[in-house]
Amino acid sequence: MNPFRYERASDTTTAVAMLAQTPGGAFLGGGTNLVDLMKLGVAQPQLLIDVSHLPYNRVELLSDGSVRIGAAVRNSDLAADRTIRSRYPMLAQALLAGASGQLRNLATTGGNLLQRTRCVYFQDVSKPCNKREPGSGCPAREGYHRNLAILGASEACIATHPSDMAVALVALDAVVRVLGPNGERTIPLTNFHRLPGDEPQRDTVLEHGELITSVDLPPLPFAPHSHYRKVRDRASYAFALVSVAAAIDVVDGIVRDSRIAFGGVAHVPWRARKAEAVLRGAAATEEIFRRAADDELADAQPLRDNAFKIPLARNILVRTLLSLTQEESR
């Protein structure tokens, strides 16, 4: 392990200023991913600025009906929060489907969004990887890729974003609030993560020195009717092969609106806008659900060993929408 400096930030402004002055530094939240990457030699920060104890540890209801989740709120606390459980059940389910109790007790909301891919080549410093070492190549295309992307990948990178939480958040139109050296800005989560293109080393649009302070969830009246479904190699404690977050509003058998996102299929939590467009105003039937899934997945470009993700994504979306609409008609 490389030597590094550790500082506990006294407040956000100091934390941001400190990191802005240190190009090789990083913020430390729960450390459940960054510390692993340091042990593997994948991340070698010279300075860690601990922001986990800063006063962003509350889930607050705002006057406009939205919910503000502090960046330091632990995954366990967010999943157990009564407001989240009742208003945005798919978010609580996504959190509970991720990692293990021990990890969720440490992992923070902000850190969860910034975790890196679990592609085996990215995590192995003895192998080339364009994300870790731009220009070194991507062995995953010819190698082990059954867990990697089918949508939005590039020649340079086929990594997937590993978060469950972010899939539910992206479906819910969450907004990320950020404090940087030049002040505050907000970024819709749908624009927060990047497709790899020819710069796979950049996972998000955040600039160096910017700190996530909260994630805001706008009100969504039909979100209490939502579900997160995850398919993985083991029953528990494994990353998603494919997952889906879905909320749907059906009146008299017609879909008024929906929010859908896929996990495990792309470099970003994948908002399924094409599927939502097919559903809007259409009959809530299995045939329409199937067409919505097929439209979303029409651009999929599978590799040798991950084509199974296309029917898997289609089937879990159809099944999730069916179970949500059957509940509703009861």
Place this chain on the structure above:
Amino acid sequence: MLREIEAGWPSAVSADLNAEHITLSDDEIRERMSGNLCRCAAYANIVPAIAAAMQNRSSEEVVR
């Protein structure tokens, strides 16, 4: 783990996220033990042992 159940924290296998009380089933115990690095986390005798510990805990509370 028992304290989380008493506090009504749901898990990935809880059917009703908003239930006031968690019904302790073998599946709940297995899911909540799944993150333990020790591979024997939910072996045959461990699941009933945890259920028994929970039982003892609740009967102690009744006595108090």
